[in-house]
């Protein structure tokens with residue numbers, strides 16, 4: 348009997364550690380994927396097999412989704428909120444999950460401060476698409492609020508700002524890219540907050556489009572600034588093919604300011620002080636680029 352107890356304890360302990368590590372490694376919520384079903388994939392009103400069907404995606408269609416629940420992804424479908432079964436999605440995002448590299452000082456190729464005159468800020472989600480949800484926070488509210496704080500600070504510095512949305516309006520990814528590309532801006536910064544099916548997942552990460560050294564530099568400087576002095580985890584910078592990153596013609600980055608699904612991150616994300624600090628950090632990052 349005396350020997351059995353520690354064995355059982357060790358098994359439970361390792362089970363906990365393994366499930367913790369597993370939950371960390373697939374923590375990334377915003378994902379790119381491709382429909383891998385033979386026929387069209389139903390888009391439903393709710394994350395349930397019995398929910399109303401509001402439309403469908405075609406085989407091989409690419410889609411951006413938020414992993415909201417076991418086996419379900421939340422998408423915006425023709426201006427409506429919808430859900431797809433992720434059993435029929437090949438995730439492109441999972442490859443880089445947990446693969447973030449910490450920012451370094453490889454700022455080669457950066458045009459340097461003083462060249463930046465015009466920025467496009469892209470507050471993620473909006474309207475029917477709340478984005479990530481958790482702890483009574485809505486991603487779409489955080490992203491617009493932080494973007495408007497960044498806008499005010501940049502304008503004080505004499506830098507022009509274009510917002511892809513300035514109200515709680517449903518805005519497609521294509522509309523965002525069009526606004527950015529027609530603006531003639533120097534940089535594009537998309538602002539998001541994260542979510543995960545694991546409550547443990549927390550921290551700040553920044554994405555950039557593969558193949559662009561300028562975008563990597565921008566992501567690097569933003570990530571360094573935003574994580575500086577903040578009590579959370581630095582998840583590093585990550586390559587991604589997110590639509591707004593691969594279709595905008597100027598250097599671009601997408602910041603994930605923390606997880607609304609994590610208690611500690613959520614209590615940061617709801618405060619004025621964190622939002623102001625994040626906004627100042629984004630401004631400093633832009634000026635240092």
Ligand SMILES: [Zn+2]
Nearest residue numbers: 471478539540
């Ligand atoms: Zn988002």
